Amino acid sequence: FQMRVLVFFSLLVAFTSAVEMQKQCLCSDLNPCIASVPKAIEDCGEKCKAHVTELGADYPAVRKCVLDQQDDIQKAVDCVRAAFGDEVCASKPGQEIPRRFAETMQLAATREMNEGLKKSHLVDEAVPLINHAKKAMGCWIKCGQSHSCxxxxxxxxxxxxxxxxxxxxxxxxxxxxxxTKRAKEICECLAHAGIKQLTPMCPKIIVS
Known part of the structure; x- marks a missing residue:
């Protein structure tokens, strides 16, 4: 669910491989585009669902696990937007900022995922899922790039x-x-949706 919030911001950023400056988006252009982001997130879910079904999951059931949390996901998105403030976009033309890299965002997200597994003492148990998680993360971020405002x-x-x-x-x-309580509930929902590998892991999850 942190990933869904992260993807929201991936959808705002155009990641490229060149180190150079680029013009900063005008708020008057960016804000209307942001309104289309929730639909784009749903599209990315559809595009990347193979990474879920490969684990034996029923995608509609997994999707319901996510949609049941939609209100709080939106709260998290609003919180992040507020934290970044009004400087995300420019009020007048002529401002320039450095371009960003998709790969570095993915590395940062992977590090955070690994730290979470260590805190929950789930590194060994999670090994079979880690490659799927990394592929899914890459799919989401690349999809975010393709839909980027x-x-x-x-x-x-x-x-x-x-x-x-x-x-x-x-x-x-x-x-x-x-x-932690909510994370365990979501984990159990996903396990019941067919990701059986999560079943022994859910009680051990710690969010901190």
Whole structure:
């Protein structure tokens, strides 16, 4: 669920492989585009669902596990947007910012996932799922890139470092209610939806 919030912001950023400056998106252009992001997130879920079904899951059931949390996911998204403030976009033309890298965002997210597994003492048990999780994460971020508002508008948004983004997303997710108890409930929902590999892991999850 932190990943869904993270993807929201991936959808705003045009990631490229070149180190160069680019114009900052105007708020007057960016804000209307943001309204289309929830639909794009659903599209990314459909596009990346193979990474879920490969584990034996029933995708509609998995999707319901996610949609049942939609209100709190939106709270987390709103929290992150508020944390980044009004400087994400420019009020007038002429501002420039550095381009961003999809790979560094994915690395930061992977590090956070690994830290969470260590805290829950689930590293060994999670090994069979880690590759799937990494592939799914890559799929979501690439999908976010393809739907990016900034890419459509040929501009960029001003965000903190990738590690800071992950930190803010995590805090906002917890503040929105995605604590240890909720994480266990979601894990159990996903296990019942067919991801049986999660069953022994759910009781051990710790969110901190």
């Amino acid at each position: 900034a890419k459509k508008l040929d501009c960029g948004v001003k965000l903190p470092s990738d590690n800071e983004i992950i930190k803010v997303v995590k805090k906002c997710a917890i503040d929105a209610g995605f604590n």
